[in-house]
Amino acid sequence: MKKAKSESNDWGRPEYERSDLGELVRGKYTKRLGESSNIVVLDPEVARAFPNSEAVNRALRALIHETRQPKRTPPKPKRKPASSTKKQRIV
Numbered sequence: 001m002k003k004a005k006s007e008s009n010d011w012g013r014p015e016y017e018r019s020d021l022g023e024l025v026r027g028k029y030t031k032r033l034g035e036s037s038n039i040v041v042l043d044p045e046v047a048r049a050f051p052n053s054e055a056v057n058r059a060l061r062a063l064i065h066e067t068r069q070p071k072r073t074p075p076k077p078k079r080k081p082a083s084s085t086k087k088q089r090i091v
Contacts, residue, residue, distance in 0.1 A: 042056075
């Protein structure tokens with residue numbers, strides 16, 4: 001049977017004490033992590049369409065590229081020049 005470790009021995013060397021490490025703060029970096037990460041959850045049917053994150057990023061970049069392109073209007077058809085033949089007046 002293994003001997004249970006004493007709690008006083010959990011901190012490594014005997015010269016270290018828990019009080020030397022300062023106050024522990026739970027969730028100290030949670031806010032920073034939330035601001036720096038960008039997690040998106042896809043619907044299952046959308047996730048099936050993309051095998052990995054690279055495919056999702058490629059599709060989104062293409063969509064961004066399409067929407068940022070200026071809308072091209074088709075060129076207006078050129079008018080035919082008016083005919084230079086005038087009807088002769090009969091006098």
